[in-house]
Amino acid sequence: MIGSAFNQLWQSTGLFGFLGMAEGFGVGNLVMILVGFVLLYLAIVKNFEPLLLVTIGFGCILSNIPMGYAASIDPNSGAPGFIKLLFDMGIDTGLFPILIFMGVGAMTDFGPLIANPKTLLLGAAAQAGIFVALLGALALSFIPGINFDLFAAGSIGIIGGADGPTAIYVTSRLKPDLLGPIAVAAYSYMALVPIIQPPIMRALTTKEERMIKMQQLRPVSKLERILFPLTVLTACAILLPSATPLIGSLMFGNLVKECGVTNRLSDTMQNALMNIVTIFLGLSVGSKMEASHFLNLNTLGILVLGMVAFSIGTTSGLLIAKLMNKLDPKHPVNPLIGSAGVSAVPMAARVASKVGQESDPQNFLLMHAMGPNVAGVIGSAVAAGVLLAVIPSMM
Amino acid sequence: MIGSAFNQLWQSTGLFGFLGMAEGFGVGNLVMILVGFVLLYLAIVKNFEPLLLVTIGFGCILSNIPMGYAASIDPNSGAPGFIKLLFDMGIDTGLFPILIFMGVGAMTDFGPLIANPKTLLLGAAAQAGIFVALLGALALSFIPGINFDLFAAGSIGIIGGADGPTAIYVTSRLKPDLLGPIAVAAYSYMALVPIIQPPIMRALTTKEERMIKMQQLRPVSKLERILFPLTVLTACAILLPSATPLIGSLMFGNLVKECGVTNRLSDTMQNALMNIVTIFLGLSVGSKMEASHFLNLNTLGILVLGMVAFSIGTTSGLLIAKLMNKLDPKHPVNPLIGSAGVSAVPMAARVASKVGQESDPQNFLLMHAMGPNVAGVIGSAVAAGVLLAVIPSMM
Amino acid sequence: MIGSAFNQLWQSTGLFGFLGMAEGFGVGNLVMILVGFVLLYLAIVKNFEPLLLVTIGFGCILSNIPMGYAASIDPNSGAPGFIKLLFDMGIDTGLFPILIFMGVGAMTDFGPLIANPKTLLLGAAAQAGIFVALLGALALSFIPGINFDLFAAGSIGIIGGADGPTAIYVTSRLKPDLLGPIAVAAYSYMALVPIIQPPIMRALTTKEERMIKMQQLRPVSKLERILFPLTVLTACAILLPSATPLIGSLMFGNLVKECGVTNRLSDTMQNALMNIVTIFLGLSVGSKMEASHFLNLNTLGILVLGMVAFSIGTTSGLLIAKLMNKLDPKHPVNPLIGSAGVSAVPMAARVASKVGQESDPQNFLLMHAMGPNVAGVIGSAVAAGVLLAVIPSMM
Amino acid sequence: MVFLAQLPKEQLVAQLENGVILMILGITTVFVFLTLLVFLTKAMSAIAKKIAPQKPKAVVSSPAAVTASASSASEADIAAAIVAAFAKSKE
Amino acid sequence: MVFLAQLPKEQLVAQLENGVILMILGITTVFVFLTLLVFLTKAMSAIAKKIAPQKPKAVVSSPAAVTASASSASEADIAAAIVAAFAKSKE
Amino acid sequence: MVFLAQLPKEQLVAQLENGVILMILGITTVFVFLTLLVFLTKAMSAIAKKIAPQKPKAVVSSPAAVTASASSASEADIAAAIVAAFAKSKE
Numbered sequence A, B, C: 001m002i003g004s005a006f007n008q009l010w011q012s013t014g015l016f017g018f019l020g021m022a023e024g025f026g027v028g029n030l031v032m033i034l035v036g037f038v039l040l041y042l043a044i045v046k047n048f049e050p051l052l053l054v055t056i057g058f059g060c061i062l063s064n065i066p067m068g069y070a071a072s073i074d075p076n077s078g079a080p081g082f083i084k085l086l087f088d089m090g091i092d093t094g095l096f097p098i099l100i101f102m103g104v105g106a107m108t109d110f111g112p113l114i115a116n117p118k119t120l121l122l123g124a125a126a127q128a129g130i131f132v133a134l135l136g137a138l139a140l141s142f143i144p145g146i147n148f149d150l151f152a153a154g155s156i157g158i159i160g161g162a163d164g165p166t167a168i169y170v171t172s173r174l175k176p177d178l179l180g181p182i183a184v185a186a187y188s189y190m191a192l193v194p195i196i197q198p199p200i201m202r203a204l205t206t207k208e209e210r211m212i213k214m215q216q217l218r219p220v221s222k223l224e225r226i227l228f229p230l231t232v233l234t235a236c237a238i239l240l241p242s243a244t245p246l247i248g249s250l251m252f253g254n255l256v257k258e259c260g261v262t263n264r265l266s267d268t269m270q271n272a273l274m275n276i277v278t279i280f281l282g283l284s285v286g287s288k289m290e291a292s293h294f295l296n297l298n299t300l301g302i303l304v305l306g307m308v309a310f311s312i313g314t315t316s317g318l319l320i321a322k323l324m325n326k327l328d329p330k331h332p333v334n335p336l337i338g339s340a341g342v343s344a345v346p347m348a349a350r351v352a353s354k355v356g357q358e359s360d361p362q363n364f365l366l367m368h369a370m371g372p373n374v375a376g377v378i379g380s381a382v383a384a385g386v387l388l389a390v391i392p393s394m395m
Numbered sequence D, E, F: 001m002v003f004l005a006q007l008p009k010e011q012l013v014a015q016l017e018n019g020v021i022l023m024i025l026g027i028t029t030v031f032v033f034l035t036l037l038v039f040l041t042k043a044m045s046a047i048a049k050k051i052a053p054q055k056p057k058a059v060v061s062s063p064a065a066v067t068a069s070a071s072s073a074s075e076a077d078i079a080a081a082i083v084a085a086f087a088k089s090k091e
C-alpha cells in the first residue's frame, strides 16, 4: 500500500513527465525549459528588455513543468493553473496590452513630434517593414515545413512595428498560438537595435548626410501638449476606429499625464498599474511557449522575418528622410533620424544619436530622433488597426 | 479586388458610421463625443473634479467611436471591448465603487465628528434633498417626454447625496442605464458647490448667525478614533444591513487607517488601489454615455433635479442648524456648517468656512464644518441603504 | 401602506436576523461577529499579525451581518456581495495566495541559507509537525462531535507549516470550508511563536548547547543569489511538479528581486500588489468564518492540533540540530536555530536569537537562524506539494 | 433627441404614492440612525475615556490634513507622507 | 522538431494575393493617416497659439526625461535605489 | 454549538491508515528534496565561484534587511515615505 503510494508519487514527478511516460508531456517540455533559461540569460546577463524577458522566460519555465499545470487545466481537479487564470484574464481578452499602452502613453513625451510634425512621415515610412514581413511570411509558406496563414502573417508582420504591447495585442487577436515566438522575437530585436541598425545606417548614408545639423526644436506649450492626444484621437475616430483600443489607450495615458490635473492617476499608470500588468502579461505570454508551437520550422521563419522587418523598416525610414531632403532642402533632416521611425522607443533614437556623433561629436540628434521615434508608435498602431480590420474579413 | 478591399476599409471608417450608414451608429455618437470633449474641458480648464471627469469624458469619447466597439461586443469577432471588460468587472458587479469607498474611508478623519457628535444631525438633515429629488423625478414624469420609474427616481435622488461612489453604486444597482448622466450630474454639482451654496446660505441666515463663534473642538484620543468605525459598523449591522457594502467598506478603510498597525494597507488603499480603480471606474461610467440614454428630455430632468437636490440639502442642513440653536442655546452652532452636511467632502466644508469669514475674518469654521461634512457621507450611505432595501420590493 | 413599508424595513434589520426570524440567520451570526471583534482586538492591541487579522476579522464581521449578503448571493437581486466576488476571484481560484507568495519571494533573502546550506535539513525536520498534526486530526475524529476527513486533516496539518499563504493555498484546494478557522489558527500561532517556542527550546537543550557559537557566515555573491532560485525551481520541476505554484511563485519573486534588472517589478510585488492582494485575501478568508463551520468541536480540535503542530515542529527542528552536532562535531550548530525551521519568518529566527542571548549576550544567532527559517518556507511548500498530489487520489 | 413613450398615468400615480412612502421611510430612517449614532458615539467616547483616561493624545488635526475626497488628496498625500515620516523617524 | 502538414498550393497563392492587397492597403492607410496628422498637428499648434499666445512655456524637455517605453524607467529606479540606500545607511 | 454526525468507524480507520502512509511519504519526500537541495546548492556555489571567481561582493546583509514576511516591511515603507516626502518638498 505504501508501495502504491510511492509509485503514485513517482508517477507525479517531473522526471516521469520529461521521459514521455505521462500523457501530454515529453522531452519537448525539457527543451522549452532550456529556452526559458536562455531568455533569462539574455535578460539578466545581456540586458535584453529585462522587464519582459525575465517574466516571459520564467513563465515559459513554469508552464513547461510536466504535471505542474501552471498554465493549463489540471485534469485531476479540473482547476486552472494560476498562469492560465492570468492569461484568460488579460491576454485572451486583450486587456493587459491595452493597460500597458496606457502606461506607455503616460510616459511618452510628444513634444519633439509637435515641434516638428513632418517627422510623422518618417514614422509612417518605417512601417513598411511590417507589410514586407507579412508578405514574406506568406511567401515562406511555400517551403515545406513552414506554414503561415493570413492571421499568422499579420502577427509576424507586426514584429516590424518594434513595439511590444502592439505586437502582443495584435497577435492575441489574430493568432494567439504564436504569442510566444512573436513576443520573444519582438522584444529580442528591440534589444538588438544597437546591433541591427548601425550597419544599415552607415551603408545608406554619406558622411555629409550624417553630419547634417538640424534646427533647434521650438518650445512646445502646455496647451499644445494637451491638444495633441485629442487631435490624434479625433483622427483615429474619423478614419480608423479599429485602432481605437491601441490609439485610444495611448492617448488616454498621454492626456492624463499632460493635462496637469490628474497627476496621481498618471503616476499610478506609469508605476503600480504598469508593473502589475507587466508581471501578469509576461508570465502569460511565456505560457504560450509550448513545444508544439515553438519547436518547428515556423519559429525559425518568424525569427528570420522579424529581422527582415526591422531591417526594411530601418531602410525605408532612412530613404524617406533622404527624399524629404530632396523635396525640401531648406529644412534639412539628418537621415539618421529616419531609422528611429521603427519605434523601439527610446533605443532607436539613442542609436541615431550615437551614430550621428561618430561623424560629428558636436551634433546632438537625440531630441530630433524622438519625433520619428514616437511617431513610429502611432504608425505601428495604425498599421495594427488595418490588420485587425481587414484580415478577418479576408478569410 | 483591391477596390473591394478599399471599400471594405472605407466601410470601417468612423466617418461612415457618423453618417449613419453603419447599423447602430449615427450622428448621435458624434454629439456624445462632443459631450465627452465638454467634460474634458470642464475637468481640465474649469477644474471640475478632474480625476473623475477626465476619465469619464475620455471613456465617453472612446465608447462612442463608431465601430470601435470599445464598450460593446464586436459583432465580427464576438470579443468584448476593453471598456466593456472593465464595466463588467467592476460596475456591473458593484465592486469598483466599494473599493473607492474603502479608500475614502482611509482618507477620512472622523475626529471633528467624534469631538462634536451632534453635528451628525446636520448630516442627516441634508439628506432631505435626496428624497425631494426622488419625489420630483416621479412628478416630472407626468410631463410628456420625461419618464422615470421608481428605480430611476431613486438613482436620481442619490445625486443629492453629493457623494460620487455612493451615487455610482446605487445607480449601478438600480438603473445602470442612467449611470452616465447621473455620475456626470453628481460630480459636476459637487464641483459647483462653491457657486450653488453661498447664495442659499446668505439668504437663509442673518449676519449675526453667520458670525457665531463655536467652542474649540476637544482633542480626540486614538482609542476613540479606533472605536468610532466599529461603533458605526455595529449600528449598521443591527439596523440597516442593506447599507453593509457602503458603510462597511467606508469603516473598513477608516479602521485600517486609524488602528496604526496596518499603515501599509492604508497607504495602498489611498493611493495605488484607489487610482487604479478610479481609472477603471471613470472609463466604465463614461461608456454609459450613450446617445440613446443621454440625448433625451430625461437627461435635462436629471440635471434640473440634481440642482434641486443640492439646494434642498443645503437648505435643510442650514434650517436644522438654526433649530438646534433654538433648542440648545448654550452650545451655539454656526448655521453655515449645516450646509456642509450635504457631503461633497471637503468642498462644502471649505465653502462654509469661506462664507463665514466674509462676515468675520477671525472666525475659523473649517474644522467645525468637517463634522457635518463627513456625517453627510454616512447619511448618504444610510439613505442609499434604504433605497436599495425598499425600492426593489415596491415594483 | 406606510405601515407595511415600515414592516418591510423592520424585516430587513439585522436585529430581525439575529433573533433568528429571517431564514438562514440567527444568533450564530452574532457570536461570529463577536469572534471577529476578538480578532480585531488581538490584531490591534496584542499586535498579532495585524495585516491579516485586521482584514480577516473585518471580513468575518461583514460576512456575518444578517441580510447584508456581503459574502453570499442576495436572494432578492441575485447579485453576489463584494466579498463573495473577491473570494471567487482569488481564493476559489487559488490566485491570491500565489501572488502573496511572489511578494514573499521578493522580500526573502536566501543569503544565509546559501552560505550554510545544511541548515536546509533543519527546515526539513521542522515539517514533521505537519504530518503529526495530520495524523492527530484523523485520530481525534474518533471522538464524537469531531469529524475530519483526509482533506480536512491535510489542511489542518499545514498549519504546522507556519506559513500563511501556504496554509491558505492548501486549504483552498482541499477543504475551503475550513479556511476561516485554519487561517486564524495559522496566523495566531505564528504571532504566538515567542510564547510557544521558548519553553520547549529551554527544556530540550543544555546551557552549553545554547551557548554554542557558530562560525561567521561567508559572503554570498550576487551570482549565487541569482542561481539559487533557479536551482530550487529546477529541483521542483524534476521531482515535485505539484509544488510548482508555490515554489515557482516564491522563486519567481526572489529572482525578480535578486537579478538586479527588474527592480521596479520587485518593488511593486513587495508593495502595491502585495498590499492589494492582502486586503482582498483577508476579507475573503474572513468570509469563511461562518457559524455553521466555526461553532463546533472541530474548531476546538483545529486549535489544539495547530498548537501540537507548532510544538512538534519546534521539537523536531531542535533534535535534528542536536543530531547534526553529533554527526559533524567540527561544524557545530547551535540547536536553538533548529526551532526556526518551522518558518514563521522572521519571528522564529528572532526567538532563537533572543533565547540564545539569555545564555550568552554576546552570541548573535539571528543571521544563522535565518537559514533554517527560510528553509522552512521551502519545506512547507514541498510538504504542501505532497499533500496536494496524494490526498485527492486517496479518496 | 429621442422622445420616450409616455408611461400610463395610473402607473405614474402609483409610483408617486410609493415615492411619498419612500420619502417618509427614508428621512425617518436617516434621522433615527444618525440620532442613535449621536448617543452611541457619546457612549463610546465615555467608555474610551474610562479605559484609557490620560491619553487625549492628538489635537484634532489641522485643516490641511482633513480631507475625505479623492480629488483633494494630492497635497494632503504629500503632507501626510511628510508628517507620518517625521513622526515615525522621531520615535 | 515538429513537421507541419503543408498547406495546399492554391491556398498559398490566394493568401499571397491577399497579402499584396493588405500591403498596398496598409502602407497607403498609414501614410494617409500620418500625413493628415501632420496637417492636423500644424493646425492644432496654430489654434493653440491663437488661444494662448504668450505661453510657449516649456522648452522641449531634456533627453533624460524623454522616454516612452517601460524598459527605460531604469534611471528612475536607480535614483530611487540610491535614495533608499542613503536612507538606510543613516539608520 | 453544532454537533456533527459521526463518521462511520471503518472510514475512520481507513483514513488513519492513509494518514500513516501520507506521513511516511511526506516526511520522506521533504527530507529527500531538501537533502538534494543541500547538494545542489553546494554544487551551484562551486559553479558560481568558477564562473565569477573574485566577486564575493556582498557580505550577508544585516539583520534589519533580512525579512521575508509582509509584516516586517514597515521600516522600508517609512524610509521610502521620508525620501519621497523630502523629494517632493524640495520641488
Ligand code: NA
Binding pocket: A160, A161, A162, A163, A341, A342, A343, A344, A376, A377, A379, A380
Ligand atoms: Na513602430
Ligand code: NA
Binding pocket: B160, B161, B162, B163, B341, B342, B343, B344, B376, B377, B379, B380
Ligand atoms: Na451626503
Ligand code: NA
Binding pocket: C160, C161, C162, C163, C341, C342, C343, C344, C376, C377, C379, C380
Ligand atoms: Na514552514
